[in-house]
Amino acid sequence: MKQLVYKWNHISLILRIAIGLVIGIILALVCPKATAISILGDLFVGALKGIAPILVFILVASSLANAKGGVKHQFRTVIFLYMLSTLLAAVVAVFLSFAFPVTLKLSETVSENAPQSIFEVLSTLLNKIVANPVSSLIDANYIGILFWALLLGIALKKLASDNTKLMFSNLSDAISQIVKWIINLAPFGILGLVFSSVSSNGLGIFKDYGKLLLLLVGAMLCVALIVDPLITAICLRRNPYPLVFRCFKESGVTAFFTRSSAANIPVNMMLCEKLGLDKNIYSVSIPLGATINMDGAAITITIMALAAANTLHISVDVPTAIVLSVLATLAACGASGVAGGSLLLIPLACSLFGISNDIAMQVVGVGFIIGVIQDSLETAINSSGDVLFAATSEYREWIKEGRELPF
Numbered sequence: 001m002k003q004l005v006y007k008w009n010h011i012s013l014i015l016r017i018a019i020g021l022v023i024g025i026i027l028a029l030v031c032p033k034a035t036a037i038s039i040l041g042d043l044f045v046g047a048l049k050g051i052a053p054i055l056v057f058i059l060v061a062s063s064l065a066n067a068k069g070g071v072k073h074q075f076r077t078v079i080f081l082y083m084l085s086t087l088l089a090a091v092v093a094v095f096l097s098f099a100f101p102v103t104l105k106l107s108e109t110v111s112e113n114a115p116q117s118i119f120e121v122l123s124t125l126l127n128k129i130v131a132n133p134v135s136s137l138i139d140a141n142y143i144g145i146l147f148w149a150l151l152l153g154i155a156l157k158k159l160a161s162d163n164t165k166l167m168f169s170n171l172s173d174a175i176s177q178i179v180k181w182i183i184n185l186a187p188f189g190i191l192g193l194v195f196s197s198v199s200s201n202g203l204g205i206f207k208d209y210g211k212l213l214l215l216l217v218g219a220m221l222c223v224a225l226i227v228d229p230l231i232t233a234i235c236l237r238r239n240p241y242p243l244v245f246r247c248f249k250e251s252g253v254t255a256f257f258t259r260s261s262a263a264n265i266p267v268n269m270m271l272c273e274k275l276g277l278d279k280n281i282y283s284v285s286i287p288l289g290a291t292i293n294m295d296g297a298a299i300t301i302t303i304m305a306l307a308a309a310n311t312l313h314i315s316v317d318v319p320t321a322i323v324l325s326v327l328a329t330l331a332a333c334g335a336s337g338v339a340g341g342s343l344l345l346i347p348l349a350c351s352l353f354g355i356s357n358d359i360a361m362q363v364v365g366v367g368f369i370i371g372v373i374q375d376s377l378e379t380a381i382n383s384s385g386d387v388l389f390a391a392t393s394e395y396r397e398w399i400k401e402g403r404e405l406p407f
Contacts, residue, residue, distance in 0.1 A: 020187035024194030044189020064153025289386030296378030305349035
């Protein structure tokens with residue numbers, strides 16, 4: 001038994017995940033009523049979501065307390081890359097929606113409270129910054145966690161003794177080790193998640209909403225495989241695809257199945273460590289990216305809003321589409337601060353075309369139906385992009401210093 005466990009642990013994590021994925025699909029097709037299997041996925045996602053808030057809080061506070069200085073400009077670079085990528089994703093979505101217009105079958109409504117204005121979205125986001133720190137940890141409010149961790153880290157740097165700083169550093173290492181143990185269970189978690197998805201949804205979703213799904217998936221892949229690599233290539237002046245594919249393989253795959261950027265933060269931090277990035281930087285930029293790097297959300301909001309306009313035969317001109325791109329970018333950055341994520345920000349975009357809230361909520365209903373594909377790929381694009389731009393920002397500094405890049 002020990003030999004079997006030893007051999008299993010020495011197989012690469014990606015191969016183990018692939019094995020779990022295949023077994024999950026086979027079990028879902030052979031015995032779809034064996035619902036107990038899906039608990040493996042629930043436990044895996046629950047463990048990641050449970051450790052992620054405390055991981056971010058301790059890592060950020062520890063990194064700042066022990067920081068040597070000189071990294072502020074790198075934060076500015078990575079934030080710029082996050083926002084640029086999200087804006088370009090919205091522009092790509094507008095272009096593809098004009099090139100391949102789709103319409104929707106509107107029949108179902110969703111009774112949720114969607115935000116009515118961009119001010120409401122930004123207000124929610126700002127209020128979450130100053131939320132109670134304990135509540136932020138419990139509710140996984142990463143904007144609030146980052147804010148309080150930053151303040152604590154700065155205070156510790158100025159006032160704490162070396163022993164206190166060492167304690168935080170040791171605590172950070174211990175939590176990182178717990179994360180490694182959890183991620184080693186990813187193959188079993190993916191098995192459960194795939195089983196749950198395939199046994200519950202089957203393949204009928206492709207038949208009813210094929211064109212809409214193709215447009216959403218096409219736009220997201222265009223951003224992931226063309227736009228984001230182009231940004232990276234301009235910054236680093238070399239072939240970006242080895243880095244792009246590694247980020248998608250080691251971050252995007254798990255994010256696709258967990259469907260949670262927050263749950264994928266520990267996975268991304270481990271990947272940053274493998275890429276040789278500075279812990280003082282990625283411990284802040286990765287959770288920040290989970291909040292403001294929202295390529296997939298910007299694409300979803302834009303395409304669904306324009307599909308609603310096409311369905312109602314509303315003509316959308318280029319200036320309005322540009323305004324929609326900017327609105328989608330700002331709204332997407334607040335998606336993590338709104339219950340329901342990007343889908344409930346669709347009515348906000350629809351209001352730009354004068355579409356009533358009742359009809360807009362029917363569009364949201366369509367979004368929930370296709371969510372098993374749309375939300376999974378959206379999360380994969382968002383999460384892999386977090387690591388890609390965190391690495392791009394730091395590797396840019398490496399090039400200036402004459403250091404060799406690891407790809």
